[in-house]
Amino acid sequence: MSAIQNSIFTPETAARFDKLATIYPMKRSALVPMLLYAQDELGYISEPAITEIAKRLDLFDLDVRNVMSYYSMLRTKPAGKYNIQVCTNISCMLRGGYEILDHCKAKLGIGHKEVTADKMFSLEEVECIGACCWAPAMQVNYNFHDDLTTVKVDDIIEQYRQGLGKDVK
Amino acid sequence: MPDVSFTVDGKKLTAPAGTLLIEACKTAGIEIPAFCYYPGLSLQAACRMCVVRQEKVPKLQTACTTPVAEGQVFFTDTPEIVQARKATLQLLLGNHPLDCPVCDAGGECELQDMTFKYGAADSFYAEPKNHREEQKWSPVVYFDRPRCILCYRCVRMCGEGMDVFALGVENRGSSAVIAPNVPAGLAPDHLNHVDCEQCGMCIDACPVGALTSGTYRYKTRPWEMNHVATVCTHCGDGCKTTLGVRSTTDGAEIVRGDNRDRSGINDDFLCNKGRYAFDFANHADRIQQPLVRKAGKLEPVSWEEAFTHIGKKFRELRDAKGGDSFGVIGGNRLTNEEAYLLQKFARTVIGTNNIDHHRTADHVTFAQALIGHKDRTASLRDTKTAKSILIFGGDPTNQSPATAWNLRTNIRNNGAKLFVVNTEEIKLRRQAKAFVRLAPFGYGAMAAFLNGDDASGPSAVSNVEALAGFRDTLKATEGLLILIGSELRGSELKALIEFGLTLPGAKFALLSDYVNSKGAADMGLLPDMLPGYTPVGSEIFAEYKAPAQAGLGLLEIFDAAAAGSLSALYIVGSNPVLRYGVEPASLKNTFVVVQDLFMTETAVLADVVLPAANLYEKGGSVTNHYGDLQLVKKAGDRAGVRTDFEMIVRIADKMDAHIPTLIPFGKGLRADMGQTRGAQSGEADRHAVWLTAQNLEPRLSPFDPFAILDEIQRLVPGYDILRLQLLSGNDQHLEPAASQPLVQIGARRDLVLPSGDTLFTSGTLGHYSDMLIDLQQNSRREQLPILDQTAAD
Numbered sequence: 001m002s003a004i005q006n007s008i009f010t011p012e013t014a015a016r017f018d019k020l021a022t023i024y025p026m027k028r029s030a031l032v033p034m035l036l037y038a039q040d041e042l043g044y045i046s047e048p049a050i051t052e053i054a055k056r057l058d059l060f061d062l063d064v065r066n067v068m069s070y071y072s073m074l075r076t077k078p079a080g081k082y083n084i085q086v087c088t089n090i091s092c093m094l095r096g097g098y099e100i101l102d103h104c105k106a107k108l109g110i111g112h113k114e115v116t117a118d119k120m121f122s123l124e125e126v127e128c129i130g131a132c133c134w135a136p137a138m139q140v141n142y143n144f145h146d147d148l149t150t151v152k153v154d155d156i157i158e159q160y161r162q163g164l165g166k167d168v169k
Numbered sequence: 170m171p172d173v174s175f176t177v178d179g180k181k182l183t184a185p186a187g188t189l190l191i192e193a194c195k196t197a198g199i200e201i202p203a204f205c206y207y208p209g210l211s212l213q214a215a216c217r218m219c220v221v222r223q224e225k226v227p228k229l230q231t232a233c234t235t236p237v238a239e240g241q242v243f244f245t246d247t248p249e250i251v252q253a254r255k256a257t258l259q260l261l262l263g264n265h266p267l268d269c270p271v272c273d274a275g276g277e278c279e280l281q282d283m284t285f286k287y288g289a290a291d292s293f294y295a296e297p298k299n300h301r302e303e304q305k306w307s308p309v310v311y312f313d314r315p316r317c318i319l320c321y322r323c324v325r326m327c328g329e330g331m332d333v334f335a336l337g338v339e340n341r342g343s344s345a346v347i348a349p350n351v352p353a354g355l356a357p358d359h360l361n362h363v364d365c366e367q368c369g370m371c372i373d374a375c376p377v378g379a380l381t382s383g384t385y386r387y388k389t390r391p392w393e394m395n396h397v398a399t400v401c402t403h404c405g406d407g408c409k410t411t412l413g414v415r416s417t418t419d420g421a422e423i424v425r426g427d428n429r430d431r432s433g434i435n436d437d438f439l440c441n442k443g444r445y446a447f448d449f450a451n452h453a454d455r456i457q458q459p460l461v462r463k464a465g466k467l468e469p470v471s472w473e474e475a476f477t478h479i480g481k482k483f484r485e486l487r488d489a490k491g492g493d494s495f496g497v498i499g500g501n502r503l504t505n506e507e508a509y510l511l512q513k514f515a516r517t518v519i520g521t522n523n524i525d526h527h528r529t530a531d532h533v534t535f536a537q538a539l540i541g542h543k544d545r546t547a548s549l550r551d552t553k554t555a556k557s558i559l560i561f562g563g564d565p566t567n568q569s570p571a572t573a574w575n576l577r578t579n580i581r582n583n584g585a586k587l588f589v590v591n592t593e594e595i596k597l598r599r600q601a602k603a604f605v606r607l608a609p610f611g612y613g614a615m616a617a618f619l620n621g622d623d624a625s626g627p628s629a630v631s632n633v634e635a636l637a638g639f640r641d642t643l644k645a646t647e648g649l650l651i652l653i654g655s656e657l658r659g660s661e662l663k664a665l666i667e668f669g670l671t672l673p674g675a676k677f678a679l680l681s682d683y684v685n686s687k688g689a690a691d692m693g694l695l696p697d698m699l700p701g702y703t704p705v706g707s708e709i710f711a712e713y714k715a716p717a718q719a720g721l722g723l724l725e726i727f728d729a730a731a732a733g734s735l736s737a738l739y740i741v742g743s744n745p746v747l748r749y750g751v752e753p754a755s756l757k758n759t760f761v762v763v764q765d766l767f768m769t770e771t772a773v774l775a776d777v778v779l780p781a782a783n784l785y786e787k788g789g790s791v792t793n794h795y796g797d798l799q800l801v802k803k804a805g806d807r808a809g810v811r812t813d814f815e816m817i818v819r820i821a822d823k824m825d826a827h828i829p830t831l832i833p834f835g836k837g838l839r840a841d842m843g844q845t846r847g848a849q850s851g852e853a854d855r856h857a858v859w860l861t862a863q864n865l866e867p868r869l870s871p872f873d874p875f876a877i878l879d880e881i882q883r884l885v886p887g888y889d890i891l892r893l894q895l896l897s898g899n900d901q902h903l904e905p906a907a908s909q910p911l912v913q914i915g916a917r918r919d920l921v922l923p924s925g926d927t928l929f930t931s932g933t934l935g936h937y938s939d940m941l942i943d944l945q946q947n948s949r950r951e952q953l954p955i956l957d958q959t960a961a962d
């Protein structure tokens with residue numbers, strides 16, 4: 001039995017949230033993980049999600065928004081089916097990260113934090129994703145692609161377009 | 170905490186260990202600039218403006234978070250510090266528009282002062298400034314984002330101070346921004362809004378001009394106003410407020426209400442009514458000419474004609490039908506002097522005890538229940554220091570906001586314990602250690618239960634189990650401060666006070682509404698009580714030679730009118746027709762005189778209407794519902810209105826009353842100071858004797874309210890006022906309790922009619938405050954359950 005009536009989340013996520021709210025010494029500590037799981041399920045953090053999470057943690061909606069807006073990885077608008085995050089931090093920058101980014105922009109016809117018209121792809125410029133050794137790197141949803149060249153990027157994008165790529169959320 | 174010694178700029182200082190350095194320096198007269206530090210709120214250390222050098226510590230320290238300890242050595246004014254502060258300012262000014270010439274805060278801005286002092290106005294930033302349009306968050310709160318220096322004072326003020334939590338910080342770093350609780354995405358107009366109590370405390374705390382007030386913004390500059398410290402006219406708390414006044418063609422207009430003078434009972438607090446709802450005074454509908462009904466229509470006439478007409482009619486009716494055919498109704502916003510004069514006029518000039526006012530709480534029972542007990546009534550100041558508080562009925566957050574503010578501050582900073590007993594889930598329950606939710610109308614049963622009547626328990630609450638434990642807790646509490654709501658009246662109120670009197674050191678306050686509702690009762694605007702809750706016929710007021718039988722109360726006066734036996738009705742600053750739903754036709758055979766600001770539901774029925782000054786346009790004193798006496802000073806001015814005081818005197822004069830008896834003024838004209846004829850000579854004589862004994866000057870004018878204050882002090886039990894205290898604008902607590910028990914405490918509930926005012930209403934006066942009306946509509950529009958949400962953690 002969920003702690004919240006008519007949860008907007010799937011029963012599994014709702015059950016996970018019920019548990020999350022109990023395992024920290026202070027209830028509100030569960031806020032960031034909850035937001036992440038909510039985004040994974042919904043693709044972004046919607047208004048109803050904010051309201052439900054606030055309720056679960058005895059917070060004001062405003063508190064949730066305050067925390068959420070601090071983290072650039074938390075979205076309030078839907079991303080594409082495949083969210084491409086290109087790193088342009090130091091290692092990647094030195095090894096051509098900006099070319100990769102520009103290439104993606106040209107190829108998909110969208111800019112930073114934009115979504116293609118068919119909602120298939122979205123693009124983001126991000127800071128270091130921890131793959132410096134194989135820079136330049138990018139991440140599609142939770143899947144890493146490294147040692148990139150523009151040719152390789154074309155290939156990756158094509159694979160996802162065909163539905164062949166791993167769709168890990 | 171033991172005192173410790175430390176050195177600041179070569180000066181040896183001592184302060185209790187743990188005192189914040191910034192406070193210790195302030196006490197010693199060493200100024201440390203601060204933007205984010207706000208006394209009483211949590212520490213933030215966000216602005217770095219208060220940095221100081223501490224010996225043997227590698228980095229500069231923030232004085233706002235450094236507790237002093239033995240032997241520390243600080244430097245606050247070295248070139249290094251000056252440079253650090255200047256650099257901080259340059260960073261803060263990175264995106265600041267420095268539009269001081271048009272900014273409301275200009276002239277009163279902490280950032281402006283510091284920029285000037287440290288000469289940091291030019292910046293090394295070459296980037297263009299990031300401009301954002303000003304946002305209107307509510308009718309009274311505006312936000313100008315570029316001016317914000319992200320000190321978070323507003324966020325803490327709203328959350329900790331107000332327990333509203335309507336403001337937050339969104340995003341981070343240079344894009345961080347103060348965000349209100351209704352985001353653009355959820356608002357019908359796609360703009361940010363704030364759904365809150367609209368107190369304006371965030372505006373007040375803002376060290377710059379980022380938050381500005383809907384009433385004051387772009388109206389004037391601080392140095393163009395006169396600043397008058399007086400008392401808010403709205404609720405019963407009677408906050409000290411400073412009105413900013415500017416002259417206009419027909420008087421002086423009030424343009425701002427704020428609390429820059431923090432010496433009052435309300436410290437730094439003002440609610441939205443005190444801050445914005447002075448605008449009724451400037452309302453276009455103010456009456457500015459006396460009106461007399463001629464051939465069924467109210468026509469403007471000269472003052473002389475109006476007074477002569479009233480005087481003649483009153484005299485004729487009194488002589489033909491007797492004083493007892495008169496009714497007199499006073500108001501809750503009159504000064505003490507006016508209320509006292511009005512009842513003296515009724516009792517001595519007209520010769521009737523038919524006098525009453527709209528009672529918003531049962532102050533009579535309160536005073537009677539405390540007969541013979543000293544130091545049992547609380548001051549508003551006690552709400553800041555009491556260790557334990559019981560709120561029994563009432564809803565201070567909405568009805569007495571300053572009380573609620575003081576309690577929250579006390580709980581937050583001193584760990585005071587709060588108990589709440591209420592039929593509703595009032596907001597202060599969030600701070601309560603224990604909350605007893607009563608069944609509807611359960612107050613009487615609860616009071617009985619506290620007094621030991623266990624059988625009453627089930628009528629008070631559904632779950633009696635815990636109730637006995639609650640009673641034991643209260644019984645074990647010393648120095649309990651008991652704040653009683655206006656729901657408690659008559660025998661129920663008495664029962665509660667009886668219980669409280671068994672607790673050692675317990676103090677009481679009865680919360681009512683409007684600035685001088687307690688003063689009105691204290692001053693004897695009552696049919697059965699002379700001033701100071703002295704029963705009619707008492708020796709104390711023998712010189713009145715007034716009737717010894719109780720007169721008609723407010724409802725009985727209107728019954729008499731309906732029965733055709735009321736010849737005249739004199740209403741000063743009250744709107745009973747609306748409040749009590751009086752049938753207009755019932756007044757058709759009564760000569761009605763009304764003194765008011767507006768053509769109220771009562772005034773339109775009158776035969777004569779006299780335009781009155783409001784509390785912000787006159788001098789005198791008022792007593793808040795705790796019994797704290799404060800000085801009222803004239804701030805605004807309006808052509809064509811007169812104070813109620815002056816009008817009462819003029820009417821008495823036109824009735825051929827002996828004015829020096831009514832208002833003891835003048836010296837040596839008719840009196841020989843009593844030496845030859847003894848103390849039983851005329852009133853002016855005895856008064857003069859008393860004045861001489863008190864080292865006071867006789868008053869020169871019959872319109873001087875202080876002439877009557879002298880008499881109040883001489884005659885009214887409990888009003889032994891400290892003059893210097895009053896005149897220097899300080900509050901003092903008075904305990905006007907009757908000296909002898911007498912009239913039976915009645916259970917008639919209809920004698921008291923709580924005003925039912927909330928944050929955005931203020932009786933009839935509120936109907937003429939555009940800002941309050943705007944806020945009422947605004948709160949209906951928002952319709953968000955924000956205020957009902959529970960607080961974080």
Ligand code: SF4
Nearest residue numbers: 327365366368369371
């Ligand atoms: S006006 Fe008062 S309640 Fe509203 S946001 Fe400002 S501090 Fe909070």
Ligand code: SF4
Nearest residue numbers: 317318320321323375
């Ligand atoms: S709006 Fe004012 S009080 Fe609030 S953070 Fe900005 S500068 Fe500080």
Ligand code: SF4
Nearest residue numbers: 401404408440443571
């Ligand atoms: S709390 Fe009462 S007295 Fe104080 S400002 Fe508000 S209405 Fe006026």
Ligand code: FES
Nearest residue numbers: 087092128129131
């Ligand atoms: S810099 Fe790109 S992965 Fe670390």
Ligand code: FES
Nearest residue numbers: 205214216217233
């Ligand atoms: S006042 Fe100390 S850091 Fe702001």
